[in-house]
Each structure stands twice: as structure tokens, then as C-alpha cells.
Amino acid sequence: MTAHPSGADPLTLEVVDLIGSVVTSYHAEYEQAASQHELTGTQARVIALLSHQPLPMRRIAERLKCEPSNVTGIVDRLEARGLVERRPDPADRRVKLAAATERGTEVAAALRSSMAFAGEPLAELTPREREALRDLLRRMLDLPPA
Template identity: 45%
Template sequence: MHENPRPDRTATPIELIEQLARVAAAYYRHFAAAAAGHGLTLMQGKTLSLLTRPRSMRGLAGLLSCDASNVTGIVDRLEARDLVLREPDPSDRRVKNIALTEHGERTVRLIRADLMSGLTALEELTAEDRGALRSLLDRAFPETTSAAYRALPG
């Protein structure tokens, strides 16, 4: 297990931000490689992984932090590969929701499995350490908690 090289010194918020940036970059390198293994770009893979429930194009754009016109192109390519489908929103027929197809659901599971095979250090953490990490991340980034994520607009 990796030990903190200076356990007697508290990290500053700036040092934590820098470390989080390195962690995020490493995660996205792994994620991009896992998506590429299925013929997808990072953004296509990320879009699929965000479709835990049908979402509007506007909702996807918000989650992806990009313009809705970019999402249209991503969804067009995913739809051409039978990974997603557009369906009318039950509460507003003018809005189209994007949902995973069975093939899309299978692809997301495979990408996650590939991702986990490259990130084995998380599995080496004890259950207590994983709980502590989750709790700290929830406190540092409350907008990323499951309940907050579910509450994001479609």
C-alpha cells in the first residue's frame, strides 16, 4: 500500500486541488483507453456512462459541460451504432430523451469492467478505506453525490 511520504504535514487546499487534478487526468486516461477498446471516443463513452436513466439533450449537455450542439453530434454517432435511441419525453412530447439500448447497456458494462481491470488499487483498499474515501469525496464535492446526481434535470 502506498504511504503518504509526509504524514506529519497537512496538505493545503491548493495541494489537494492539484492532486485531484492529477487523479482526474489519470482516471480519464484509463477511461479513454477503455472506451477506445470499444471503438468509442472519451466523450462517447462518458455520454453512455451518464445514461443511467433517459436524459434530455439539454440535461446531457449540462452533465458533459458542453454545448447542446456538441451533444447532438455525439448522440447521432452513438445512435448510428445502436447504442442509444431518442424517445419522446412523456411529460413534453417536444423534448427528446436519450436512452441506452440493450447494446448500449452491454457496452457500458464492458467499459466499466475494462476500466476496473486497469484500476485495481481501488479494490486493494479495505472496505473501511473505501467508505472513508467516498465520505470525504461526498463532503468535498456534494454535487456529485448519488442523490444530487439523480436530482439533476433530465
């Protein structure tokens, strides 16, 4: 095996390029799906996050890799559309949680189901292959096993 300037072997470089292609395709389709709901990609990502569980603004900002002040504006716009609401954190009433409304949860589900990019290629994999892919991705992201 020959050395590469980056120190990575050809297989690793190919995998990195393939992951980059997947991410690029995913983001393009996500932006398109969001626009069909008159949302920006970031607004759609916030609704997707909140459809799983209510989160404080700082946690949303951490997940989006942005400033909490940006999240406040995004949540304000989503709240004005009836997709998100603010509620007190039961564990600490000084903290406000952003939570998807029923309508917001429906929009998040519609966004997920409209994204053929992820669904179609994954449907070509067997359940065992999808599980292996999931497990490898979780390991790469340092997440606990499923």
C-alpha cells in the same frame, strides 16, 4: 504554518495535486478503454450517463459542460451504431430523451469493468475506507449523503 501565494496551506495543495493526478490517470485510461470499443472518450461518457437513466440533450450538455448542438451530433453517431435511442419524455412529449439501448448499456458496463485504474487501488482500501472516501467526495461535490 507559512502563507502561500495561493492562500492554501501545504496539505491542501498536496491534496489538490493528488486529485489532479487521479483525474489525469482516470481520463487516460477512460480514453484507452473507449478506443477499444471504437468510441471517443466523450461518446463513452454519454453512454455511461445514459446507462443510468435517459436524459434530455440539454442535461447531457450540462453534465459534459458543452453546447447542446455538440451533444446532438454525439447522440446521432451513437444512435447510428445502435447504442443510443431517442424517445419522447413521458412527462413532456415535446422533449426527446436520449436513452442507452440494451447494447449501449452492455458497452457501458464493459467500459466500467475494463478500467483497472479505479478498481485496483480501491480494492486496496477496506470497505470502511471506501465508504469514507465516497462520503468525502460526495460532500466535496455537494451531493446528498449516500
